[in-house]
Amino acid sequence: MKIAIRPVDRVFIFLTGAVVIIAIILLALLAGTAKVERQPMVAYLANPLEAPEVWLASTDGSDSQPLTATRGRVYDFAVAPDGEQVLYSVMNEAGGSDLFRIDREGTNPVMLVDCGDHHCIQPAWQPDGQLIAYSQYKKGMELDSRINWIDGESGESLNILDGLNPEGAFPVFSPDGQSLAYFSFADSSIHVLSLTTGIESRVSSQNPDTPVWSDDGKLIYFTDMVTRGEVLQARLFQLIVENSKVELFMPAELTGYDASKIDWSPDGEWAILGLKTLNSQSRRQIFIVRKDGSELQAVTADPNSSHSAYQWSPFGGQIIFQVYTFGALNANPKIVLWDLATGRFTEIAENGALPVWLP
Numbered sequence: 001m002k003i004a005i006r007p008v009d010r011v012f013i014f015l016t017g018a019v020v021i022i023a024i025i026l027l028a029l030l031a032g033t034a035k036v037e038r039q040p041m042v043a044y045l046a047n048p049l050e051a052p053e054v055w056l057a058s059t060d061g062s063d064s065q066p067l068t069a070t071r072g073r074v075y076d077f078a079v080a081p082d083g084e085q086v087l088y089s090v091m092n093e094a095g096g097s098d099l100f101r102i103d104r105e106g107t108n109p110v111m112l113v114d115c116g117d118h119h120c121i122q123p124a125w126q127p128d129g130q131l132i133a134y135s136q137y138k139k140g141m142e143l144d145s146r147i148n149w150i151d152g153e154s155g156e157s158l159n160i161l162d163g164l165n166p167e168g169a170f171p172v173f174s175p176d177g178q179s180l181a182y183f184s185f186a187d188s189s190i191h192v193l194s195l196t197t198g199i200e201s202r203v204s205s206q207n208p209d210t211p212v213w214s215d216d217g218k219l220i221y222f223t224d225m226v227t228r229g230e231v232l233q234a235r236l237f238q239l240i241v242e243n244s245k246v247e248l249f250m251p252a253e254l255t256g257y258d259a260s261k262i263d264w265s266p267d268g269e270w271a272i273l274g275l276k277t278l279n280s281q282s283r284r285q286i287f288i289v290r291k292d293g294s295e296l297q298a299v300t301a302d303p304n305s306s307h308s309a310y311q312w313s314p315f316g317g318q319i320i321f322q323v324y325t326f327g328a329l330n331a332n333p334k335i336v337l338w339d340l341a342t343g344r345f346t347e348i349a350e351n352g353a354l355p356v357w358l359p
Contacts, residue, residue, distance in 0.1 A: 040313065041358040042320055043067065043079055043086060044335050048353035054088055056104075056358060059318070059337055061348045067106045076354070078123040080152075083359035087112075087123040087132065097121055099134060101155065104358065112155035113148075122170055122210075126152065126177040131160075133171040133180060143185040145169040161198045166191065170210040174217045179241075181211040181220055190222050192241060201244045207234065212261055215268035218242065221249065223259060231278055234258045250293045260284060264291075265312045270340075272299070272310050272319055286310055286321060288340075299338055304328075309354050317341060320348065320355040 039059065046055040046064075051072025057064040068074055070090045075097050077088035084104055089097040092115070099113040099120045113120050119137040126132070129152045137145040146165045149158040168182040168191060180193045189202040190211050205224045212221040220239040225232055236249040236259040248254075249262070260274030269291055276284040283306040286299040299319070300307050310321035317340050324333045332351040338344070348355070 040083075040315065042335065042337070042348050042355050043077065043358045044349055044352040044355040045074065045077070046349065046352050047072070048333065048351075052353075054086060055349065055352065057335065057348045057352075059346070059348065061337075061346050064349055065106075067104075068100075068102060068109070075119075076121050076123075077356070078125060079356050079358050080125055081127050081129050081359075086358075087125070087134075089119070089121045089123070092116075095139065099123060099150075110155070112150060113157075120148075124171045124173060126173045127175060128177055129153075131158070131173075131177070133173070133182075135169040135171065137169070145185065147171050147180075147182055160195065164193075164198065166193060166200075170208065172210050172213065174213050175215060176217055179217070181213065183208050183211070190220065190239065192220065192239075201241075203239055203244060203246050205237075209261060211239075212263065214238075215264055215266070221262045223261060228255075228278075233278065234260070236262060236273065250289070250296070253289075253293060253296055258284075260308070263311055266314055266316045270312075272312060274308060274310065276306075283326070284308060286319070286338075288319075311355065311357060314357055314359050320357065322353050322355060 042057045043054055045052045052074045054067040054074055054077050055064055056067050068088055073091040075089040075091055077086055079086055086102050088100050090100055091097050094117040096115045096117040097119040098111055098115050100109055100111050102109040117139040120134055122135040124133045132150045132152050133147050135145045136148050147168055148165055149160045151158055167186050168184040171180055171182045173180055178196055182191055184191050188206055190205050191200055191202045193200045205222050207223045218241055220241060223234050223236055226235050237246050238249045239246050257275040257277060262271050262273045264271050270288055272288050274284045275287050276282045283303060285301060286307045287296055288299055289296040305323050305325040308322050310319055312319055319338045321336055322333050323336050325331055333353045334350050335348040335352040335355045337346045337348050
């Protein structure tokens with residue numbers, strides 16, 4: 001017996017099938033674009049004084065694992081903005097340092113730049129990951145370096161601004177990726193270079209270090225030496241990018257301290273910085289302060305330990321830093337996490353240095 005399907009039923013069946021197909025396609029698209037939630041980790045240099053390698057650690061300190069395997073020849077490293085890759089420089093047989101890239105799983109290590117007897121170090125990612133800047137020092141790590149550029153995906157060398165390779169080091173991109181700040185040994189200055197116009201400005205600084213951008217890109221923070229009576233003191237300054245005006249940051253509150261570089265929470269509301277009293281026996285402690293200079297408060301208060309390499313979590317609320325305790329038997333640096341809400345300290349790794357968040 002044949003069953004006749006009415007035209008109206010055919011239309012209904014067609015529409016139902018079309019809806020099912022569309023639903024399947026949408027689910028596939030959502031599955032392809034959805035990001036798997038993962039816990040951030042901490043990347044750091046393990047065994048930094050003898051055989052440095054990049055390791056990864058969980059934020060509760062329960063697990064650590066090696067990322068690189070260079071026979072202890074890693075010099076420094078930088079994490080990609082999305083946390084998927086790590087750049088690292090490796091000391092080579094020619095006496096220089098080459099630049100490598102590796103996945104966060106520790107797979108697919110590849111050399112991006114063969115530097116021979118030059119040192120290719122201090123890599124910095126553009127926030128969108130499209131461009132990488134790094135410092136290339138001449139043989140012997142002399143204070144003669146230039147900033148080079150490579151593509152963030154292919155690793156190929158790039159020609160920026162008609163072949164401009166600024167004479168400088170410690171490069172860092174602005175939050176919008178359209179400018180680069182760096183330190184120049186040639187004139188002891190912080191330079192700010194527009195990557196769209198090529199216009200450059202500079203301000204004097206005697207401290208070679210990486211400048212720090214504010215979250216909105218309107219300010220740059222750096223340290224410089226000033227004379228206070230007969231004492232040489234490191235002070236923290238802020239540069240207004242728009243007009244190149246320089247001001248002391250917290251001029252009254254930090255009068256009695258040597259200040260180290262600053263780092264900002266993701267929302268720009270809190271800053272973390274290192275301070276030590278002008279007593280030559282004191283050690284650097286970590287402080288936090290609101291952006292208006294209020295609520296300055298100590299995070300650490302260990303007179304026998306120096307604290308450095310501090311960094312806010314990209315999600316806020318936590319800080320990682322390096323601690324070195326003087327006078328201890330077989331002393332090695334260690335990595336510690338501090339939680340803003342609870343005030344709790346958690347040791348992340350023993351014999352580790354230079355921690356960086358891996359989102």
